[in-house]
Amino acid sequence: MNDRFPPSRPGRRSVLAMLALTPVAGALAGCATGGSRQSPAAAPTGSAQAGNPFGVASDAPLEVVVFDGGYGQEYIKVPLDLYRKKHAAAKITQSATQQIQQSLQPRFVAGNPPDVVNNSGSNAIDYGALVGDKALLSLAPLLTAPSWSDPAVTVGDTLRPGVVQVGTHDGQFVVLNYSYGAYGAWYSTSLFEEKGWTYPQTWDDYLGLCDKMATAGIAPWTYPGQFPYYMFWWLASLIYKAAGPEVIDKINNLAPDAWTDDRAVAALRAFEAIPANGWVLKGSSGLNHTDAQMQFLNGKAGFVPGGSWLENEMGDSVPKGFDMAICRAPSIGKDDVKPFGSLCAKAGEPYVIPRSAANTAGGLEFLRAMLSTEGAENFIAKAGTLSSNRDAKPPKDAKHGLTSIDAALKEAGDNVFGITVDTRDSRLWKDIANLMGRFMNGDIKADQLAKQAQSLTDKARG
Amino acid sequence: MRKTHQRRVIIGFLAAPVLLYTVFVASPYVQAFYIALTDWRGLSAEIGLIGLGNFTELFGDPVFWQALRNNLLLLVTLPIVTIGVGLFLAFMLNAAGGPRSGEIRGVRGAKFYRVVYFFPYVLSIAIIGVLWKNIYNPINGLLNGALRAVGLEEVQPSWLGDERLAFWAVLAVLVWNGIGFYVVLFTAGIKAIPASLLEAAVLDGASRTQVFFRITIPLIWENIRTAAVYLGIAALDAFAVVQIMTGGGPNDSTQVGSFYLYQNAFSYGRFGYASAMGVVLFVVTLALSAFTLRATRKERIEF
Structure with a gap:
């Protein structure tokens, strides 16, 4: 604290200062008490009948x-x-x-x-x-x-x-979640076609492809460092592919030994090569989601994390002739639990x-x-x-990305999983996402990511 | 008779404000103290008392400590930097030009600079946040563009994405935003110094530095202390800039008490915990104010 604070006329300023500083304490409480709980009003109902299964009173607003x-x-x-x-x-x-x-x-x-x-x-x-x-x-x-x-x-x-x-x-x-979307990462089919690349099915091929991208002057990955939770779905996809639904269930249910499961750690360790090799677009840590997506659309980055909404969100910013498709997780090891084509897909838009x-x-x-x-x-x-x-x-004239998701979902069949940590515990979601940001940044390694994510999970479980 | 009438008028005038103040300011404070003892999640009118549980959790919450540390760091750095630079600029604008035709003036073009410095203060804080977020953008931003333009392609910091830089980047914006106002404040102070004093000093052979430290600063000490109070308030708040520019990130490196409180209440639905935080911040602020009141008693210079 510095010693140049007030005052020759003691009191007024400092009192004002105190009051100016503390309204947060009071503001929260403003809406809290004072209303007594109302029991749910008896809903007006007509009688249930065919065509009106819930018995809606037809004049009820x-x-x-x-x-x-x-x-x-x-x-x-x-x-x-x-x-x-x-x-x-x-x-x-x-x-x-x-x-x-x-x-x-x-x-x-x-x-x-x-x-x-x-x-x-x-x-x-x-x-x-x-x-x-x-x-x-x-x-x-x-x-x-x-x-x-x-x-x-x-x-x-x-x-x-x-x-x-x-x-x-x-x-x-x-x-009731009304929309249904795939989550993970996107790549550009038009760019792949132009360069003669094919989407890899194994992790070795994936790293080989990233190497080619880097040689071609394209950063293999970018991500929105301001919202690191975008990485959650893709990293979870790798875990699901390698370790199967039990581990994902553990993650979703805040169970012990979820992130630290050996196969989960192996999946994260595989991805570690991306930041370790400098394959993340420089400056990504300071980008927001639209910035990162623009880098992807401008051909500066090969992969960008995101979900179904990306194509629509970017709207007219998608260059003419730029086609994109959702990524499927390549095989990490020989004994991956799930086949190629498994997908992170979840209902969203909650009602x-x-x-x-x-x-x-x-x-x-x-x-x-x-x-x-x-x-x-x-x-x-x-x-x-x-x-x-x-x-x-989807309509006949659906965009490329939407068609790719429709096809990927058909191929995935029952091999789909969802991540529900975000709705279960928004705090834990944000804290683990922060770790993923540091992971992409190269500040922590896969082992630390797994260990710290687990310790956060354990703490959240209480 | 006259006295009772007077009293009636006074009470009449005071009653309404006191009532409003009680309802809208005082009572929420009291409620906050009560809610801090509950696990209220902000939806039901039923509230469960959990004693001091929130406070126990709070003292073991590393993010809260990080936020407090950042606030204290701001409390030290923001006033020092802003007042330092503000004083320097005000002095240059008003008294550094040396006597010309027998009058103390600022450097050439002082009027122009005075307007320019004040610009940021006119902008709303939301605009400033968005503006600087773009300037700091590591790929398309003005700052890294400027670095590239002077040949520093290798030096491309991810300003707001780097845990080591983000706090200082935010501090720079707070200083930039405030400086214009304090230049004006100090200008008023310097203008009030009798010209004869400054002229006498110059005639006696005082250098600019000596005039600045021996004459100017002691004579505008009151303004400087006022500035310190305002900046102290800004440092303990800093909510808007943090919320717009970084959201407390990356990895809570720019987290401040007010924003963490807001997150807990409105993002995580933990109004009880957030209220406990409010109570602690209230106590911290009170303690700091009491401390400064005691520590800075100083007699006034008359001129």
Whole structure:
């Protein structure tokens, strides 16, 4: 502390200083207490019957809040129309925001949340908190209800693998993830064609290819150092390929000996060659995701981590004739548990129904409308990513990357896995991602990454 | 009779502000102390008391200590650098030009510089953060571009991506942002020094350095202390710049108390833990203020 602080007129300034410094302490509390808990209002229901499986009162108002993010909010119009056609008397309100947490948290506390919430984006309400406070309605009835498009099958039958699993917290299916995407890394098929490269199936070939890239003046890898969690899915893909689903389950469930499993460490050690050989684009550690993706699109880097959204996110920045495809994890060793073609794929874009919402039946009915083939295909066309509805097909003029994911998913079959650490414990997710950033930077080696990730996991498990 | 009337008026005027203050400032403080003892996650109105658990966890939380260390480092470096540079610039602008036609003036073009220095202060902090984030961009940024232009292709630091550099890069932005205001503040101080004093010193053969250290600084000591208070406040906060430029990263190397608190409350949904952090920061601030109050009593120079 320096000794030149105040004052000849003691008091006023320093008091002001103190007050100016401490409002954070008070600001948090402002919204906390004072509202008494309201018991969930009895939802108005009509009687359940064919065509109205949840017994929606057709004049009950419905409020839907959509996350206004990468997928926009255009896609919600079709399910809204479907719902409106069936329940013409209902007053439907739909709004969109990027500040889900900021705008809806007070309404959760006050006990009057919207009926359907697209709890997504970096300002989503923490799922640990939602689940811990039992704030979410179980969506189990949705799974057994007849599908909107084909009443002969249930909604559950139309879902892609892993959708229910990813949306299950504490044994209850409470989150419907509407999009379905592949995660990992991208490469450019057009660049590969131009250079006469083929996508490698073994790790030795992969390193050979990286060497060729480096010789050609292209950095094999770049990554967004400002958001190192982008590396999570690709590194997990290598672990899944080598060590299989048990280890991924351990990672997701914050189990002991997850990261430190021998085969997992071997997979990380294999990738260590990339930073160790200087095959990461210089300066990557200071880039954000769009910067890194631009380097990839400009042919400065061969691989970039990311998921289904990348092609759409970059939009017009994708140069003409630049085609991209999702990477599959090459074989690390001879006895890899999973075959080439296995993929990190997961349902995303979460929708929830607050337990204390006024029209929970209407909420379920709306989700059913969203999962109709019509609604889902409209989503694919508008959002440029696949849907959790397995029957919904991409449009004929779909972009190259989307087509590559569709094909990769078909080939992967059941060999898909998801990472759920992010929704389970957002803090742990960020802390492990920080380690991955240091790993890409060359600050730590694979062994340290595994050890420290495990110790963070152990601490988070408590 | 008159007295009661007076009292009535005073109470009437005071009641509303006091009420507002109690509701919107004082009561949240009190609540924060209570919430710090709970595991409240910010969603339900039901709150579970967990005693001092949050505080025990806090004292074992390496990120929190890192954040506090960074705040303290800012508290030392930010005032010293900003005041140092600010004083130097103010002196150059106002008194370093030497007497011309019998008047003490600044260097040539002082008026122009004064406006230029003030520019950053006019910009909103959000713009400054985004602007500098781009300047620091290791591949497309202005800074590394300039390094390349002068032939330093090999020196291309990843400013905000390097754990060793990021903190100093953020500090530089805070200094850049604040300097204009302090130049103006010190200018006002220097202008208030009677010209005869400076002229007498120059006539007696004092060099510029001597004038600066022996005359200028002692006579604007009040302004310098004021500046130190403001900068101390800025150093213990630093939320906006950190949030926009680094998000506390890389690897928490630019983490500060206010931002870590915000992360815990609004990203991790741990309002109880965040409140505990608020309480600790409150105590730390209080202690620092009390300490400085005692340590800096100094008599005033009259002129």
